[in-house]
Amino acid sequence: MNSSAILPNRNLLLLIAVCIALLASLLLPSAAYAQVDTFEFETEEQQDRFRTLSDELRCPMCQNSSLSGSTGGVAEDLRREIHRMIMEGMSDSEINQFMFDRYGDFILFRPRLTAATVLLWFGPLLFLLLGGLIAFGIWRRARKITVSDTQLDKSQQERLKQLLGDKT
Amino acid sequence: MSQLKFYLPVLGFVVVAIALWRGLYLDTKTLPSMLIDKPLPNFELTSVDGSDVSNSDLPKQIFLLNVWGSYCLPCLIEHPTLMRLSEEGEIPVVGVNYRDRQDLAVDWLLENGNPFSFSILDESGRFGIDLGVYGAPETYLVDAKGVIRFRHVSVLDETVWQELFLPAIAELRAEGI
Numbered sequence A: 001m002n003s004s005a006i007l008p009n010r011n012l013l014l015l016i017a018v019c020i021a022l023l024a025s026l027l028l029p030s031a032a033y034a035q036v037d038t039f040e041f042e043t044e045e046q047q048d049r050f051r052t053l054s055d056e057l058r059c060p061m062c063q064n065s066s067l068s069g070s071t072g073g074v075a076e077d078l079r080r081e082i083h084r085m086i087m088e089g090m091s092d093s094e095i096n097q098f099m100f101d102r103y104g105d106f107i108l109f110r111p112r113l114t115a116a117t118v119l120l121w122f123g124p125l126l127f128l129l130l131g132g133l134i135a136f137g138i139w140r141r142a143r144k145i146t147v148s149d150t151q152l153d154k155s156q157q158e159r160l161k162q163l164l165g166d167k168t
Numbered sequence B: 001m002s003q004l005k006f007y008l009p010v011l012g013f014v015v016v017a018i019a020l021w022r023g024l025y026l027d028t029k030t031l032p033s034m035l036i037d038k039p040l041p042n043f044e045l046t047s048v049d050g051s052d053v054s055n056s057d058l059p060k061q062i063f064l065l066n067v068w069g070s071y072c073l074p075c076l077i078e079h080p081t082l083m084r085l086s087e088e089g090e091i092p093v094v095g096v097n098y099r100d101r102q103d104l105a106v107d108w109l110l111e112n113g114n115p116f117s118f119s120i121l122d123e124s125g126r127f128g129i130d131l132g133v134y135g136a137p138e139t140y141l142v143d144a145k146g147v148i149r150f151r152h153v154s155v156l157d158e159t160v161w162q163e164l165f166l167p168a169i170a171e172l173r174a175e176g177i
Helices: A003-027 A029-033 A044-056 A073-087 A092-103 A115-144 A154-164 B002-024 B073-087 B102-112 B126-131 B158-175
Strands: B044-046 B052-054 B063-068 B093-098 B119-122 B138-142 B148-153
Touching: A044 A073, A044 A092, A073 A092, A073 B126, A092 B126, B044 B119, B063 B073, B073 B093, B073 B158, B093 B126, B102 B119, B119 B126, B138 B158, B148 B158
Parallel strands: B063 B093, B093 B119
Antiparallel strands: B044 B052, B063 B138, B138 B148
């Protein structure tokens, strides 16, 4: 086997490795930044809910981090409140409502569906449809241009011969 | 038709560019308060000087609720303004000592002067959460019925007092509250 036959395989393997690394980095960051609290839970489900809620609620003080990723004082207080509410048996939507009543849309990393956020929720779908329509238009026009359209009829053939007559 | 095809993407670009340009200069740091036109949350706590305080102790007139802490440097900057407002009897000021320690709060007031009718001691920050506080200093304008009417985040200096609070208070007075 010569080296040129091996090379494409090697590139493919490299590509797959890079893809896996990228995917892994997408899945891991919340674990890397999470604050260490010493909350105790009765069940694993409660702990999972705590983790999800503090990942999906935004720290009001330090803008671009979640409650789980922030060392800010108010984030610490809000994590404690989430823990208290989970242990008191409140549902996720009740806890989200509690946060919304006090801090508004800002605190929700997963925004509510309102007139102001319609574009946020359905904008990507709108652009997908728009792109799809354009692609469909291009595809349909391309299909119309068939072989017969590109062939010359008799008079055109004559004219072509005339034009090229001297040079061929 | 072909002209439209040419101008449509250009138009799209212009619209998006204007929207994004505006977005660059939006104030995303200051959050609107969720408690505007809502009654001040209930509290039964102690004050910095150790006495029991609740909603019934609040002034029965328009007053300021100022969130402060001994650790908070901007609070020192707005302190002279709060002192003046309180000493000249322009408006009563109630404090919320937010996420602080009582001994440090007492020392701070002794050292710098006390502009507050009383300061609610909120060591745990729990009352702050009900208020939607996200950091000292914050100042709430509360009407005679105990309803929050305006909030200012960060330093309340003379300029802020003149330009934001006085018009808001004038509006309340015009409503007869």
